[in-house]
Each structure stands twice: as structure tokens, then as C-alpha cells.
Amino acid sequence: MAPRLTRRTVLHGALGAAGSSLIPWHAYAQGKRGGVLMVAADSEPPHWNGAIVASNGVFFVSSKVLEPLADQAFGGSGVRPVLATAWTPSADGRSLTFQLRSGVKWHDGRDFSSADVAFSAMEVWKKLQNFGRVVFKDLEAVETPNATTAIFRFSKPIPSQLIVNALPALSTVLPKHLYENTDIAQPSHPANQKPVGTGPYTFAEQKRGEFVRLERNPSYWAPNQPLVDRILYRKMADKGAVAAAHESGELHLSCFSAVSTADAIRLGKVKGLQVSTKGYEGILYTATVEINHRRKELADVRVRRALRHAIDPKFLLDTVFQGFGAIATGPIPASGAPFYTTDVAQYAFDPARAEALLDEAGYKKGTDGMRFALKLLPAPFFEQTRLTGDYLRQALRRIGIDAQIEANDAPGHIAKVYKDHAFDLAVAALVYRNDPAISTTVLYRSGTPAGVPFANQYGYADPEMDKLIDQAASEISDADRAKLYVAFQKKVMTDLPILPLVDFPFLSVVSDKVVNHHNNPRWPVSSWADVSLA
Amino acid sequence: MNERGFKQRFATNRGALAGLAILGVVVLAAIVAPLLFPGDPLDIVGRPLTEPFEYWRFPLGTDRLGRDMLAGLVHGARASLFVGLVAAGGAILIGILVGAVAGYFGGWTDEALMRLTETFQTVPGFILALALIAVMGPGVVSVAIAIALVSWTGPARITRAEFLSLKQREFVAASRVLGNGHGYIIFREILPNALAPIIVLGSVIVAAAILIESALSYLGLSDPNVATWGQMIANGRAVFRSAWYVSAIPGFAILLTVLAVSLVGEGLTDAANPRTGRR
Structure with a gap:
């Protein structure tokens, strides 16, 4: 997965696997008691109620206080x-x-x-x-x-x-x-600001723009847990500040790529620090090209296939993602067992084939070497989506599509793509949440009202696809459900309503002092009850 | 003012000559960019992050996506100079109009226009430019307009001051007696005599405009489809610790260009006012 970190990652993975199979779970709890875990804060959402907003930004703190079933x-x-x-x-x-x-x-x-x-x-x-x-x-x-x-x-x-x-x-x-009998969704609700839960840590204090402090819950239900006395989430100025704080030993941990990928590679070589992409398997993102089917050119499947042939996901993986990730074979990532299949249509990187498809669709090159122009909106949330947009522009110009990048801020981007549909192509990072029916089929089912973000706002409507999705949503047999989702993946890769390109995890940088980290598939947003400091 | 003396004084100012030479190179690069590097400077042409002089094909190396740094630098000169000149031109035009009208007519016109000028002066220029671009949408032209709209106050105040003193002179009174209209007196009689300090100020505005343009495109508010120096710096920020040259090279280009424009501006000031020379 990560060429420059292979040895470390493999070692880490091997030790983790050996640990989970050989040592009974309670042996983990024998870590040292005490200490303050210093963490780089992620975003600062308006409230911490993870039951209302299932979002990683909220969970990063709230999952230590409030617990799921x-x-x-x-x-x-x-x-x-x-x-x-x-x-x-x-x-x-x-x-x-x-x-x-x-x-x-x-x-x-x-x-x-x-x-x-x-x-x-x-x-x-x-x-x-x-x-x-x-x-x-x-x-x-x-x-x-x-x-x-x-x-x-x-x-x-x-x-x-x-x-x-x-x-x-x-x-x-x-x-x-x-x-009970309160306005639960009100962000200023006292329990939304200072959550009261059953988790291993209690919510002690928040100073906006500075820190969040969690304290050890002494009466937690699991014996001998939690192990650390306190978790302190410190707000940092920018990615460079987080990297510097790691090097000076001020931080034990940062998650969700709080440092740039290039810095992470450098920090991975620093003694006492390691970089992990493990622990993100359950919250994997897919860099995806979203397509507006309201443009007559893009409604033609031959044009969409041409777009896919023009893009080299291997190049993106190596440069934009610096090797952290995998080429997407379809709408479900490889970690999405038991639904995942590779038995779908494949599209090789082949600009000549792309040009032939465009010619066949009737879009010949004009005198300026261009066939038609498209408005391209890369999502501004991630460095990766912006750079993918830069690459896409050049890749499409090579086959005679004049892609013009339009930069927007985050609210502007969401309004233009998911509400006003004022885009031709967009680059998004779409998260896969453990089951296609939770996070993925909404991208392909027609009938979503305008304004719902990260859903089918693409003008794509296919009765066969809708039927497949609805059938799978009410199929109670696990085996038949999996079969329907295999059919779904095949249909997606044949129709190409949108183009999944690269499945990528975020990166964590973690100090060697931290024990029992990244030991479950959504570790940054799990409870950390077994974490200790050496 | 003695034309010959002016040229001579400028020609003996070494700093000004050096500035002129550097500026000449930048202008030349901007002009011949499409000949030197035909095609799109944003094209991915090589392996990402090759270092300067690693391959002769890319003398300044490549950036994170494998785009030729030299091509970006040369094409970026066009955006910087375009914005610098258009913004300064626009600012001077607005400033002259406002300052001339205010200084010439005086009274409540002067009061109103100067209060407007002060309003613009009290708002921090960069923040106002950010707000204007948020309204107009990012792009090279909107960046130029935004910078012009935040930098016209200096020329306006200087023009007004010049007009206030010049309009008392005999040649203005003579022109009025001859029956010339206000427009003729403002633009044909007074303005040519007031122009020297305004043009000197213009060079300062060009330098400031290049800096603001770089800062705005660094923040992603320029046209992402055009190579600019600010964008190149922003692109290199993530790899600064491992590939410093991606940010440093365009940064150095901005430094040199702004320095050159400032040196030329200083040379013009010294040449225009021999008695205020500092030597």
C-alpha cells in the first residue's frame, strides 16, 4: 500500500495480527496506567452529539464519551x-x-x-x-x-x-x-455542548479555538479500563504546526491526515514516530469523478467511458496519494467484504481508445484541437481532490476536452454541485461506511431531492439500477443480498454514472509511546478505552 | 524639467539600471513564453518532483504532478505583469479622475470625494480585495480589478494635492480667461504638469499589485487554469520540507520582480527631483 513505508507497515500489520490471534483481549488491558494523551484536534463542529450527525469530525471526540451498541x-x-x-x-x-x-x-x-x-x-x-x-x-x-x-x-x-x-x-x-422533552437537535442544548455518556472518558471542558479536555471515567464498565488519565485535543494552526509538534514531542497523535502526505512520509522516518494507514479500513474514501448527466455529451455512455480511459489512476495513486491507497475497481472498496467483487468491466488507461470513442460518439476535434468544453469543480475539502482536479484537467485536454477548473469555497462547492447542479464534472472524496446501503447506493438511486449532499445529484436515472438497489434494500438473506450488490457493482462499472478512481485512507502520525493504537477498522473514531502510554 | 538631465540622472543611478535590466528580462520572458514553451505550462510532462538540474530537460525541476517548473515560471511572469500593469493602470486612472475633480472644483465635491477616499483608505486593502473577489469570482481579470479598486486612493490624494497648488498658477488663470472649459483646463493644462509624481507612484503600485496578486493566487483566488507564481508557491507548500525548491523558485521570482520594479521607481523619483536626492 505504501511503498516507502513497506517495512514498517508490514511489521506493524504482522505484529497487530499476531497480537489479535495469540493474545486474549484482556491481556491488552495490562498496559501502564496514567498519563495525558496529547492529540491534534480535528475540526470544531458546532456540537458533539454523534447520535444526530454521524460524522467523523464529531465522532473523533464524541466516540470517547458516547458509545454505540x-x-x-x-x-x-x-x-x-x-x-x-x-x-x-x-x-x-x-x-x-x-x-x-x-x-x-x-x-x-x-x-x-x-x-x-x-x-x-x-x-x-x-x-x-x-x-x-x-x-x-x-x-x-x-x-x-x-x-x-x-x-x-x-x-x-x-x-x-x-x-x-x-x-x-x-x-x-x-x-x-x-x-426527553427537550429540543434534541438544538446545537446549544447543554448535553450537546457537554455530552454525558457511558464511555471510557468524561467530557470535562472545551475552550473553542484552543482545546477539548476529556478525563478518565473511573466507573467505566470494562474492568481495568481506560488506562490514560486524560485526553487533550489541542487546536493547531495548520498542517505545518502539527508536523513540528510531532517532531518536538509535544503531540502523541494526529489523525485524518492532519499533516500533509509528504510530511507524513518524512515523519515516518523520524525515530520515535510512525505513520499508519491501518485503522481507517472502515472509513475509507474514494476519489471519484462526479458527472452531470444533464449535459448531453455526458449523458452518452461512450463519452463517460472515454473519460475513464483518459485517466490513469496509477499515476494519481503514485503522485497525488503518494502510494497510500489502491486503485478503485468499482463503487465498493476492497475492504467492503462480503460485497466486494473484481468481476466488473475494466477500463485500461488508453487515451487513443478514449479519442476513438469520442469520435464514434460524434464529437470530432475542432480547429483548435478541442471537441467541447467542460466545467470542472474539484472539492475544496481535501488536498487530494484539488490535485486530482489539476491532473484531470490535463488528462482531458490530451483527448481534446477543454476542461476548465472552477475553484469554490466549501459551502459554494456543495451548493453548486449538490443543489444548483451548476457543474459538468466534479471531483469528490466519497466515504464508504461498511455497507453499500448506508453510504453508496444513494449515489446511484434516482429521485434524491436537490440539496441533499453526497447523493445522486447527477441527473442519472436508470430504472434497472433503481430496481436493483430497492431489491437489495429489502432482501433479508445475507447471501442473496451480497449477490444483488455484485450485480449492482457490475451495472455501475458498465454504465459508469460516476467514475470511482482511487480508494484512499487518511494517515495518522503516532508516537512510539502510544500503546494499542490503530487496532480496529475505524480506530480514530472508536472509544480508545484500551489505549495507554508507555 | 530638463529632459536630458532626467535621462542622465537616471542613467547614473546603478540601482535603477540594475532594476531596469531585471525587469527587462522578466518582460522578455513574458513576451516569448509561448515561443519558448508552446502549449499549456500546466501539462504533466515528466516524473514528479525532479530536482533542479537533475535533468537538463527540466532545468528547474518539476512540481508535485510533474509539471515543468521553468515553463510555469516563464508563463507565470505573464500573469504577474498583466495583473501588475492593468491594476496599476486602473488605479491611476481612477485616482486621477477622483483627485483631479476633487482638487479642481473644491468645495462640497472635494469634501464628498475625499470622504469616499478615506473610507477606502481605512479598510485594509488586502481584506477588501478578498471580499471583492468573493463577489466577482476568482480569475486573473477579477484579481486585477480588485487590486485596482483597493489601490486608487494614493494617486487620488497626490493628484488632488497637485491640482490644489497648480490651479492657482497664472497659466490656469490665462487659460480660463481665453474661455476654455473645465475639461480642457483639467486634462490639457493642469494634468500634464501634475503627471510626474503620479507616474512615480505608479511604479510603487505595480510592485504592490504583483505582491497582492501572488498572495491572492497563493490563497487559490486566481484562475486555476492559468499558471501563476502564487499558485506555484501554494502547490509547493505541502512538500516544502522535502522539496523546498518548488516553493522557493517562484518565491525568488516574485522577490526579484518586485525589487526590480521598486528600484526603477526609486530611480525615477530621484531623477525627477534632483534636489531631494539622498546622495
Whole structure:
């Protein structure tokens, strides 16, 4: 994955794998107690309620305080129990019974119970949450026969696999006693500003623009956890400042590529520091070219295939992503087992073929060597998408498409692409969240109202595709579901409504002093209960 | 003013001559850019991040995507000079109009125009330019317009001062007696006599405009489809610790160009006012 870090990454991976298979989980908890974990802060969202907004920026802090029913894990079923200890679907796919952990207390001393889960599911996930509104839309009721059982009842059969895959990001449980009969979605809600949860750390203090401080929860439900006394998220001026703080030893950890890729490679060689792309498998991004099918040229599949033939993902991977990532074969990344397939149409880098396809589609070169002009909007959120835009412009000019880059700020970009559709091509980094029905099919299903970001705002509508997506959404057999998603991937790569190019993880820089890090597929947004400082 | 003396004084100023020489090279580079590097300077032509002099094909190396630094530098000179000259030209034009009208007519016209000028002067120029570009949309032309709109106050005040003193002179009174209109007196009689200090100020504005343009394109507010020095610096920022030359080379180009323009400007000042010379 990372040529310049191969030895270290492989070693790290090998040790991690050996650790997870040979040493029982509680052995991890024997790390040293105490110390302050210094972390570079990520974004500063308006509130920390991860149950309303399933976003990595919120989770980076809130996942230490508020816990989900289950989280992702390497190996096994891929899911690890947290507040739920077991779950059993009914045969008809219309209910799912959760056994909840007993003896769990909220940070304010109240007992955690099934009533909190029922409240969170019905009032928060289903009604308010960005992803939950889709995944839990058919959730009718949550029954609570006793304090440690919650039975989810659906109005129609729902794949239990989808619900379980959704648990890590979508099932953050809120305390009913603090939210009932209040305006839950109000950012200034006291519990949204200073969350009260069941997690290994309590939310102690935030100074906007400076830091967030979390303290060890002494009555956490897992024995001997957490290990560090305090987590301090420090706001840093820019990527250069984060790199310098790593070198001076002021920081233990930075995540989500808080340093530039070039700096990360340099820091990876510094003694006492290491770079990890492990721990991002569950929150992988795909650099994607979004296409506006309202342009008559782009509505022609031959033109879209020509675009794909004109692009060399290998070059992008080596330069823009500096080797961190993998060439995307389709809409689901390779880590997306059991749905992932390579049995799809492949498009080699072949500008001559691209030109032939454009000629065939009737777009001949004009006297200036250009066939037609396109407006190209690279997403301004990431260095990678901006550079991919620079590359794309040159790659398309080579085949006679005059791509003109238009730069916008973040709100401007979202409005132009996802609301006003004032673009021809855009470059996006789209996240894959553990199940195609959560994050991916929305990019291909028609009928999304204008204004919903990171969804099909492309004017692409194909009845066959819609049927496939709807069928998979209500298929309760895991095996048949996987088959439908294989068909979905084939259809995507044949039609090419949008072009997935490179699957890429973010980078973490971490000090050798930190023990037990990057040991699950969405580590930066997991609870860190087992982390300690050597 | 003695034309010959002016030229002589300029020609004996070594700094000014050096500035003129550097500026000549930059202008030449801008003119012959399409001949030296035909095609798009943003084209990906080689391996990314080759160092200067590593390959003779790319004497200044390549950037993160494998674009030729020298081609970018030479083409970037066009954007910098274009913005510098157009912005300074625009600023001087607006400044002369406002200053001449204010100085010539006086009274409430003067009051109103000078309060307007002060309003512009009290807002930090760079911030105002950012706001203007946010409204007009990023691009080379909008950058030039924005810079012109934030730098016309200097020429306006100087023009007004010159007009205030010149309009008392006999030749103005004579022209008025001859029945010439206000327009004729302003542009044919007074302005030619007021022009020298304004032109000197113009060179300062050109230098400032090149700097502001670089800063704006560094922030990504210039046209991303045109090679500019500021953009090249911004592109190199992420690799600064491992490939410093990607940022340093265009940075050095900006330094040299601004220095050259300033030296020429100083030479013009000294030559125009021999008695205020510092030697």
C-alpha cells in the first residue's frame, strides 16, 4: 500500500495480527496506567452529539464519551459488542432483539437501560440522524420487556446484516433522562455542548479555538479500563504546526491526515514516530469523478467511458496519494467484504481508445484541437481532490476536452454541485461506511431531492439500477443480498454514472509511546478505552 | 524639467539600471513564453518532483504532478505583469479622475470625494480585495480589478494635492480667461504638469499589485487554469520540507520582480527631483 513505508507497515500489520490471534483481549488491558494523551484536534463542529450527525469530525471526540451498541473489529464477524452484548434477528426479518450490557452507568451516575436505547432509536436515529433517517425509516417501535432487552420492530422485512453493519456509526446511545422533552437537535442544548455518556472518558471542558479536555471515567464498565488519565485535543494552526509538534514531542497523535502526505512520509522516518494507514479500513474514501448527466455529451455512455480511459489512476495513486491507497475497481472498496467483487468491466488507461470513442460518439476535434468544453469543480475539502482536479484537467485536454477548473469555497462547492447542479464534472472524496446501503447506493438511486449532499445529484436515472438497489434494500438473506450488490457493482462499472478512481485512507502520525493504537477498522473514531502510554 | 538631465540622472543611478535590466528580462520572458514553451505550462510532462538540474530537460525541476517548473515560471511572469500593469493602470486612472475633480472644483465635491477616499483608505486593502473577489469570482481579470479598486486612493490624494497648488498658477488663470472649459483646463493644462509624481507612484503600485496578486493566487483566488507564481508557491507548500525548491523558485521570482520594479521607481523619483536626492 505504501511503498516507502513497506517495512514498517508490514511489521506493524504482522505484529497487530499476531497480537489479535495469540493474545486474549484482556491481556491488552495490562498496559501502564496514567498519563495525558496529547492529540491534534480535528475540526470544531458546532456540537458533539454523534447520535444526530454521524460524522467523523464529531465522532473523533464524541466516540470517547458516547458509545454505540456495537463497533467494528478486525477479524471475526467484523463487529464487536459494546453496549449490546448480543443480537438475534427474527426469521421473518421484521424484528431484531438486542441483549444489553448490565451494570453500565451514565457519567452522571444514573443507570443505563433499554429505555435509553428505545428513546435514541425512535426519537434520534430515525427522526434526526443523517444516515439513520434512511436505514431506520421502517422502524416502527422498540419494545423494552426489561432493562437489558430491546426489541426493534420493523414495518417490513429489513436485512439484519444492514442493521448490524450500521451499528458502529449509526447507533450512538443518548441518555433519555437528559434529552426527553427537550429540543434534541438544538446545537446549544447543554448535553450537546457537554455530552454525558457511558464511555471510557468524561467530557470535562472545551475552550473553542484552543482545546477539548476529556478525563478518565473511573466507573467505566470494562474492568481495568481506560488506562490514560486524560485526553487533550489541542487546536493547531495548520498542517505545518502539527508536523513540528510531532517532531518536538509535544503531540502523541494526529489523525485524518492532519499533516500533509509528504510530511507524513518524512515523519515516518523520524525515530520515535510512525505513520499508519491501518485503522481507517472502515472509513475509507474514494476519489471519484462526479458527472452531470444533464449535459448531453455526458449523458452518452461512450463519452463517460472515454473519460475513464483518459485517466490513469496509477499515476494519481503514485503522485497525488503518494502510494497510500489502491486503485478503485468499482463503487465498493476492497475492504467492503462480503460485497466486494473484481468481476466488473475494466477500463485500461488508453487515451487513443478514449479519442476513438469520442469520435464514434460524434464529437470530432475542432480547429483548435478541442471537441467541447467542460466545467470542472474539484472539492475544496481535501488536498487530494484539488490535485486530482489539476491532473484531470490535463488528462482531458490530451483527448481534446477543454476542461476548465472552477475553484469554490466549501459551502459554494456543495451548493453548486449538490443543489444548483451548476457543474459538468466534479471531483469528490466519497466515504464508504461498511455497507453499500448506508453510504453508496444513494449515489446511484434516482429521485434524491436537490440539496441533499453526497447523493445522486447527477441527473442519472436508470430504472434497472433503481430496481436493483430497492431489491437489495429489502432482501433479508445475507447471501442473496451480497449477490444483488455484485450485480449492482457490475451495472455501475458498465454504465459508469460516476467514475470511482482511487480508494484512499487518511494517515495518522503516532508516537512510539502510544500503546494499542490503530487496532480496529475505524480506530480514530472508536472509544480508545484500551489505549495507554508507555 | 530638463529632459536630458532626467535621462542622465537616471542613467547614473546603478540601482535603477540594475532594476531596469531585471525587469527587462522578466518582460522578455513574458513576451516569448509561448515561443519558448508552446502549449499549456500546466501539462504533466515528466516524473514528479525532479530536482533542479537533475535533468537538463527540466532545468528547474518539476512540481508535485510533474509539471515543468521553468515553463510555469516563464508563463507565470505573464500573469504577474498583466495583473501588475492593468491594476496599476486602473488605479491611476481612477485616482486621477477622483483627485483631479476633487482638487479642481473644491468645495462640497472635494469634501464628498475625499470622504469616499478615506473610507477606502481605512479598510485594509488586502481584506477588501478578498471580499471583492468573493463577489466577482476568482480569475486573473477579477484579481486585477480588485487590486485596482483597493489601490486608487494614493494617486487620488497626490493628484488632488497637485491640482490644489497648480490651479492657482497664472497659466490656469490665462487659460480660463481665453474661455476654455473645465475639461480642457483639467486634462490639457493642469494634468500634464501634475503627471510626474503620479507616474512615480505608479511604479510603487505595480510592485504592490504583483505582491497582492501572488498572495491572492497563493490563497487559490486566481484562475486555476492559468499558471501563476502564487499558485506555484501554494502547490509547493505541502512538500516544502522535502522539496523546498518548488516553493522557493517562484518565491525568488516574485522577490526579484518586485525589487526590480521598486528600484526603477526609486530611480525615477530621484531623477525627477534632483534636489531631494539622498546622495
